[in-house]
Each structure stands twice: as C-alpha cells, then as structure tokens.
Amino acid sequence: MAADEHTVAANGPEPAANGPAAAVHAEGIVKRYGPTVALDGARLTVRPGEAHALVGRNGAGKSTLVSVLTGMARPDAGHVTFGGAPAPGWGDTAAWQRKAACVHQKPMTVPELTVAENLYLGRFQGGHTIRWRALRERARELLAGYGVEVDPATRIKELGVEQRQFVEIARALSFGARLIILDEPTARLDAAGIDRLFGKLRELRDRGVAFLFISHHLQEVHELCDTVTVFRDARHVLTAPVPGLTKDALVAAMTGEEAGPAGRPRTAARPPGEPVLRIQQLADTGHFAPLDLTVRAGEVVGLAGATASGATEIGRTLAGLRAPDGGRITVRGRPVRTGSVPHALAAGIGYVPEDRHREGLVPGRSVAENATLTVAGRLGPRGTVLPSRTRAFARKMIAALDIKATGPGQPVSGLSGGNQQKVVIARALAREPAVLVAVRPTNGVDVKSKDALLGVVREVADGGSGAVIVSDELDDLRICDRVLAVFHGRVTAEFAAGWRDHELVAAMEGVPAGEGAAPGPSGTARDREPKALDTHGTEGTAP
Numbered sequence: 001m002a003a004d005e006h007t008v009a010a011n012g013p014e015p016a017a018n019g020p021a022a023a024v025h026a027e028g029i030v031k032r033y034g035p036t037v038a039l040d041g042a043r044l045t046v047r048p049g050e051a052h053a054l055v056g057r058n059g060a061g062k063s064t065l066v067s068v069l070t071g072m073a074r075p076d077a078g079h080v081t082f083g084g085a086p087a088p089g090w091g092d093t094a095a096w097q098r099k100a101a102c103v104h105q106k107p108m109t110v111p112e113l114t115v116a117e118n119l120y121l122g123r124f125q126g127g128h129t130i131r132w133r134a135l136r137e138r139a140r141e142l143l144a145g146y147g148v149e150v151d152p153a154t155r156i157k158e159l160g161v162e163q164r165q166f167v168e169i170a171r172a173l174s175f176g177a178r179l180i181i182l183d184e185p186t187a188r189l190d191a192a193g194i195d196r197l198f199g200k201l202r203e204l205r206d207r208g209v210a211f212l213f214i215s216h217h218l219q220e221v222h223e224l225c226d227t228v229t230v231f232r233d234a235r236h237v238l239t240a241p242v243p244g245l246t247k248d249a250l251v252a253a254m255t256g257e258e259a260g261p262a263g264r265p266r267t268a269a270r271p272p273g274e275p276v277l278r279i280q281q282l283a284d285t286g287h288f289a290p291l292d293l294t295v296r297a298g299e300v301v302g303l304a305g306a307t308a309s310g311a312t313e314i315g316r317t318l319a320g321l322r323a324p325d326g327g328r329i330t331v332r333g334r335p336v337r338t339g340s341v342p343h344a345l346a347a348g349i350g351y352v353p354e355d356r357h358r359e360g361l362v363p364g365r366s367v368a369e370n371a372t373l374t375v376a377g378r379l380g381p382r383g384t385v386l387p388s389r390t391r392a393f394a395r396k397m398i399a400a401l402d403i404k405a406t407g408p409g410q411p412v413s414g415l416s417g418g419n420q421q422k423v424v425i426a427r428a429l430a431r432e433p434a435v436l437v438a439v440r441p442t443n444g445v446d447v448k449s450k451d452a453l454l455g456v457v458r459e460v461a462d463g464g465s466g467a468v469i470v471s472d473e474l475d476d477l478r479i480c481d482r483v484l485a486v487f488h489g490r491v492t493a494e495f496a497a498g499w500r501d502h503e504l505v506a507a508m509e510g511v512p513a514g515e516g517a518a519p520g521p522s523g524t525a526r527d528r529e530p531k532a533l534d535t536h537g538t539e540g541t542a543p
Contacts, residue, residue, distance in 0.1 A: 021084030023048050023179045023210035024069060024100065029078035031064050038064040039075070040234040046179060046210050046227075051201065053213045053221040053242070056231035057254055057505070058307075058472055062214055065231070066181055069212075071096030082179070101172030102181040107164050111157035115139060115150055119171050146170045147203060162193040166200065173209065180204075181212045184308055186220060198224050216306035217487075218247055218509045230254055247511045248502070255501045272481070273297035275332075276348075276466040277435045279318075282327030282338075287313040288489040290327065295435060295466040300458060302477040303470045304508050305486030312354065314486070315439045315470040319351035320344035331434050345374060350433030352425055354440045360424040361412050368394030368408035371426040397426040401456060418449025425456055435466040442476055454479050472508060474501055 022045045031039040039061045046052040056062050067073035069080065071088065080087040088095030109118045116132075116139035139152035148166040156164060165185060172180055182201075186194045201211060201224065213225055221228055222242055230238040230253040238253040277295040282288075288310035295301050305311030316322045318329065323339030330336060337343040344351070353359035361370055368390045375393070394408035401422045405415060412423055421441065428436060438457055442450040458479045461467045469476055477483050485493045485507035493507040 020048050022046060022081070023050070024080065024082050024212075026065065026069065026080045027078055029065065029068055029080070030076045031068065031073060032076055037234050039068070041078070042231065042234070042236050043078075044069075044212075044229055044236070045239070046212055048178065048210055049205050049208045050227060051205055051211045051213055051225045053215065053225040053228040054231065055215065055218070055221065055228060055250070055254060059233075060231040060254075061234040062231055064234075066102055066183065066212075066214070069179075069181065070100050070102050097172075098176040100179040100181060101175065101177045102183060103165055103168045103172065103185060104183050107156075107161075107168070109156045109164055109168060111155070113156060114152065115143075115154050115156060115159070115167055116152035118156055118167060119143075119152070119174065142174055143167075143170055146173060147200065160193070162197060165197065169200075169204075173204075178208065179210045179212065181214070183214045184216065185213075186215065186217065194220075216308070216509055218250055218506075218511055220510075221250075222247070232256060247506065251502055251506045251509065251511060255505050257501045272299040273464070277318075277468070278328075278330045280328040280330075282314070282317065282324055282329065284310075284313055284317060284322060284324045286489075287322075288486070291491065293484070295468060297464050297466055298461055299482075300461045300467040300469060300480045302480035302483035303468060303486055304472060304477055304483050304504055305470075306472050306508055309472075309486045309508070310489035311470050311472075311486040312439055315351075315437050315468065318344070318349060318437045318468070319353075320349070321351075345431060348431070348434035350374075350428035350431065350436045352421075352428050352436070352438035352441050354443055356421055356424045356443075360427075361420060363411075363413045365412060366394075366409050367398065367403065367405050367412050367415070367423055370412045370423050371397050371408075372430060373427050375430045393430070397430070401426055402452065416449070418452065421449065421453055422456070425453065429456075429460065433465060435468065436460050437468045437470070439470040440473065440476065441469065441471070442473065450475060474504065477504070 024044070024046050026042065026044045029039050029042045030037075042061055042065055044052075044054070044065065054062055054065070064073060068075050071090070071093065074090050082099040088099060110121065113121065114136075116136045119139045119142060120135060136152040143150055143152065146166075146169070148163075148170050150159065150163050150167060156167070159167070169180060185197060205211060213221070215221060225242050228238075228240060228242050228245065228250065229236065230250065232254060237256075238250075274297055275294050276297050277293070279291055279293040281290040281292065283290040291314065293301070303311040303314060313322060317324050317338065320336075320339060320341040320343060327338070328335065329338060331347045331349060334347055336347040336349070357363075362373070371394050372390050391408045397403070398405060398408065403415075403422045403426070404419050412420060415423065421443075425438075425441070428438075436457065441457065442453050454476065457467050457469065469480060471477060481497055483495045483499060483504060484491045485495070485504060487508060487510045492510075495504060495507075
C-alpha cells in the first residue's frame with residue numbers, strides 16, 4: 001500500500017462522544033505567513049493522561065501548531081478546545097497558561113534567579129513585600145507535589161539540564177495546565193537523564209496529565225508514547241496508536257515514500273582525487289563523538305542529521321567556530337589549529353553558515369564589502385583596502401555566481417534571499433578554498449535559488465576542491481556523492497549516491513539501518529554512548 005493510501009486510511013479517531021473530553025482538540029487549523037501556508041487544515045486530538053507524539057520533517061508545521069496551542073499565534077481558520085471548552089480569547093496570556101504550557105528545547109528559565117524565584121516569576125503583586133522564606137517553602141511544597149527533588153534556594157544556572165526541565169514542568173503544572181508540550185526534551189540529556197525524564201513523565205501521565213511529545217527520535221516515540229500524529233507539508237497525514245505501528249510505516253508517513261530499492265546513483269563528474277580534508281578522532285563532549293572522515297578532491301560529502309544531532313557542531317568545528325575536546329584536522333596534509341577561524345581560513349576551509357543574517361552578512365554594507373571580507377588583506381598594499389580592487393573583485397564574483405544586483409555598491413540588504421546567500425558563498429569562495437563547508441546552504445530561499453546554490457557547491461567539487469554539506473533537507477543532500485547519517489552525535493550509517501528518502505530519514509531519526517545502508521555501531525536508542533564509524537571515502541562510494 002502506498003504511503004498516501006496508508007495515510008488516508010489511518011487519519012485517526014475524532015473526539016469520543018462518550019467519556020472525558022479531550023485535553024486539547026484542534027480542528028481545521030489554517031495559518032499563513034504571507035504567501036507561505038504553515039498549516040493547511042491541520043488537526044490534533046490529545047486525550048487526558050495520554051502521551052501523544054507529534055512528528056514530521058522540518059517545515060511540516062509542528063512549531064506553528066505549538067504556537068497556536070499555546071496562544072502565541074492566532075490561526076486564520078479552525079478552532080481549538082481544551083477539555084471541551086473553547087480556547088481562551090486571543091491575548092489572554094494568563095488564561096492560556098492555565099490550559100497548555102510548552103517546555104522548550106532551549107531553557108526558558110532565568111539562570112541567575114533561584115528555583116523558587118523562577119517558579120513564581122511574574123506572579124508577584126506590586127506593592128506587596130515578598131516573604132522569601134515563605135516563598136521558598138511554597139516552592140518546596142510545589143516541587144514535592146510533583147516529585148521534583150530540587151533545593152528551591154539553588155540558582156537555576158547551577159542545575160543540570162534534566163533538573164531545569166523538571167522545574168519548568170512543575171511551573172507549567174502550577175498554573176493549572178493539564179497539557180504539557182515537550183519540544184525535543186531529550187536533545188541535551190544523556191541515557192540516564194532520558195530514563196529519569198521518561199519515568200517522571202509516566203508518573204504524571206498516571207495522574208491525568210497529557211503530554212504532546214515532539215521529537216526527531218522515533219525510537220523514543222515507541223518507548224514513551226501511546227499515540228502518534230504525523231504532519232507533512234503543513235497537513236495532518238496520520239494519527240495512529242503507537243503499538244503495532246512499524247517504524248517503516250511511520251517514516252513512510254513522514255516522507256510520503258515507502259521503503260524500497262535504492263534509486264539510480266548519480267554519475268560523478270570525475271573520480272575523486274587525493275584527500276583534501278582529513279578528520280581524525282575529532283570530538284566535542286556533549287555534541288559529537290570521535291569522528292574519522294576523509295573528503296577527497298572532486299567529492300561532495302553530506303552530514304545528515306536533525307537539529308540536535310551534532311552535525312551542525314561538526315561543521316562549526318571545521319570552520320574554527322568551536323574548539324573541540326580533541327582530534328586533528330588536516331587540509332591537503334596541512335594541520336589546522338582547531339578553534340581558530342583565521343587559521344581555518346588560512347588552511348583552506350571556506351564556510352557557509354546556517355544563518356546568513358546573524359553570521360553571514362553585514363547588512364549595512366555593500367555586496368562588494370560583504371563578498372570580500374575574507375580577502376580584505378589582499379586588496380591593497382600593506383593591509384590597506386583599495387575600493388577599485390574591491391569593486392573589481394566583487395564584479396568577478398557577481399558574474400561567476402550570477403548574483404542579481406545593480407552592482408558591487410548595492411547594499412546587500414536590498415537583495416533577495418537567494419542572492420544574499422550567493423554573496424555569502426562568494427565570500428567563502430573568495431580564497432579559493434580546498435574544501436567548502438556549507439551548513440544548510442539553501443535555508444530560507446526559493447526553489448529556483450536552491451538549485452542554483454547547490455549547483456555552485458557541485459561546481460566547487462568538480463573543479464578539484466572538496467565540499468561538505470551539513471543539512472537535514474533531503475534536497476540539499478541529493479548532490480552528494482555519499483551521505484553520512486548523524487544521530488545523537490555519532491555517524492550511524494553511510495549511503496552512496498542513489499539513496500532513498502525513506503532510508504536516509506530512518507537513519508537520521510535513529511531507526512536501525514536497513515538494506516542499502518552501511519550499519520553503524522550496534523545499540524538501541526537507550527545505548528546513548530556515541531561511537532565512531534570510520535568514514536574514509538574511496539572513489540565516492542560507501543566503504
């Protein structure tokens with residue numbers, strides 16, 4: 001049965017006519033941001049005492065739905081009920097807090113304040129003296145009521161990630177909310193912390209608290225959740241009980257593609273040459289395990305992983321933006337001083353950051369100034385920058401990358417998103433790097449610009465350099481000669497060109513590798529200690 005047929009057949013139950021009303025029911029939710037449809041008739045039902053997973057690829061609409069369910073975004077159409085009653089009025093923050101709360105991946109607590117102060121932040125009435133001893137005692141009773149063993153006088157910054165999450169959950173429940181949304185709650189926890197978190201969630205679930213569990217790790221969905229809902233392309237496509245739902249069926253719903261034989265491999269422009277980048281036992285505790293990787297001239301290698309997989313941190317470490325705990329990086333046999341952006345540039349590493357607005361561009365400056373930031377020292381004698389040379393260099397880059405601009409002097413802020421990204425790539429290529437590292441290079445650009453940007457990366461490799469694309473966007477990875485799946489900080493599988501969407505997504509989500517993937521180290525999702533997978537490429541195929 002095709003994925004879409006499976007989807008239609010298992011759209012899930014409507015709220016029961018008998019029994020308790022749903023903790024939350026959203027129906028026909030539409031949300032647009034300009035021409036972008038973020039939700040298209042989406043729906044979701046979570047029942048009291050249920051652990052309900054919400055999964056989907058990036059851009060599926062999960063975050064937008066969370067914004068609607070917590071009163072942060074007003075839907076253009078549709079309705080939401082809590083316990084059978086209509087959702088609070090738009091802008092009534094206190095009423096929304098009593099209905100639903102979200103524990104985000106990034107802590108929302110104030111690090112310098114104590115646990116007690118964070119628990120009651122925003123609830124102090126003006127003109128009243130705060131009795132600190134009484135406040136701490138109330139906080140102690142509140143935490144004890146939910147089984148959280150934390151000293152109320154401790155500053156939040158002194159707590160571990162797991163304890164901070166427990167404090168945030170207790171704060172949410174203290175408002176009266178019976179629906180807690182957990183957004184990637186295990187992303188920064190080790191195995192023991194995940195087990196304790198799941199134990200606490202099961203206790204609260206037994207007391208009637210409902211959870212909406214958002215995760216990229218499908219093994220965790222099977223371990224914790226009763227029901228799963230899948231969104232794809234802004235639409236609801238599946239709701240089903242987790243027991244009995246295979247991981248293959250779940251991945252098929254997420255991708256719209258059933259498991260099957262690999263497609264036809266892409267023919268490389270020419271066989272890969274000598275190594276241009278070698279990584280040996282590169283590691284950053286808490287982010288990625290010791291990694292060995294070789295990228296050859298003429299080769300594009302993909303690092304495919306979800307947001308918290310560690311793949312982005314690997315890319316930033318290669319660019320010198322992060323200092324690893326250990327390991328070596330060499331470019332064309334030359335050692336690179338880790339943790340140093342200037343040394344990485346000098347060694348021949350070009351870098352395209354994920355966020356062009358925050359890390360890639362100087363908005364108030366011209367196209368020419370932005371494109372030549374990495375070669376400013378070469379544009380005049382004794383470190384001076386000659387405007388004529390800057391403009392001439394920029395004109396060459398504008399022509400080479402087909403940047404649509406009125407000229408080198410146009411402010412970069414006046415360009416389209418795709419052309420801004422080309423300027424970022426121009427800056428990375430200005431020094432003619434031996435290897436280009438690009439993190440989500442097509443983030444926030446239109447389809448036509450995506451093709452052009454990826455074509456540039458492919459041309460860099462075909463010209464004799466190497467390239468590494470770090471992304472969870474499948475279209476970004478299709479130009480790669482091989483793709484390494486990164487899950488919980490370790491490379492778990494490697495795919496030659498011609499991989500199927502289903503195979504790669506399954507590996508990125510932590511589902512054990514199937515046919516067509518080179519299996520990584522043995523272990524389940526509970527076996528969280530990352531181990532290295534040797535990934536020295538030979539002739540562009542999986543070893």
